[in-house]
Amino acid sequence: MFLIVQNDPNCPAGMLNQVLEEARVPYRTVCAFAGDPIPDPSGLTAAVVLGGEMGAHDTERHPHLARVIAFMREAVAAGLPLLGICLGGQLLSHACGGTVSSPSPHGEHGIHHVDLNAAGAADPLFAGVGNPFVTFQLHNDSFTTPPGATLLASSPACPAQTFRLPGRIYGVQFHPEVDRSIVDLWDGFFSPRAEHLSGFIAAEETFNAASRTILANFVSLSLSPAQP
Known part of the structure; x- marks a missing residue:
């Protein structure tokens, strides 16, 4: 079973x-924010941990994050294919010994370009993706590449955009999953209302091409036999 862990009702x-x-x-979504139990990694084929407005260290205000962190540590130990998106990537970095800065000088909002380094350009997660590629960003916090991980991508504002841990375990700072409805929803949480949607729509074709490819690549990787 492919598992999606949702940290925030609005993400x-x-x-x-x-x-x-x-x-x-086949997939299942677990609403960790609502107290849904998170399955043992041993019964899963892969997992994606989504973003959220909270920070990786906000376990007192959001106790479910402690359970998500514990799950991610178990998943990494078990070699489960895993993708952490934005907060999910920050939680993965934190769980594996990296540093999450909150707030960070590397925050980004809206459409931005991300650059692959040599390792990223050769990584199967980015097969068929241009370099640089278009992303949607909405983060004030940022992660470092945890010990034992390989940095794959960066942006002018944020030096760590993607890392890979041994196996098929990735953390990304950007949001490949968003669509118009999600960006429109998020714009409404700003006061005054943010205007990210117009920029998203203008870049939507190139954003969708890169993002769908990245997500499809991860799904394909998660279903393929593990490499020695």
Whole structure:
């Protein structure tokens, strides 16, 4: 079973659901924020941990984060294919010994370009993706590459955009899952209202091409036999 862990009611899986359905991959969404139990990694084929407005260290205000961190540590130890998106990537970095800065000088909002380094350009997560590629960003916090991980991508404002741990375990700072409805929802949480949606729509075609490819690549990797 492919698992989606949702940390925030306003941060759904968006395009990821479409990619899984098109690939005919059975999946289940666990609403960790609502207290749903998180399955043992041993019974899963892969997992994606989504974003949220909270910070990786906000376990007192959001106790479910402690359970998500524990799950991610178990998943890494078990070699489960895992993708952490934005907060999910920050939680993965934290769980594996990296540093999450909150707030960070590397925050980004809206459409931005991300640059692959040599390792990223050769990584199967980014097969068929241009360099640089278009992303949607909405983060005030940022992560470092944890010990034992390989940095794959960066942006002018944020030096750590993607890392890979041994196996098929990735953390990304950007949001490949968002669509118009999600960006519109998030704009409404700013006062005054943010205007990220117009920029998103202007870049939507190139954003969708890169983001769908990245998500589909992860799904394909998660279903392929583990490499020695």
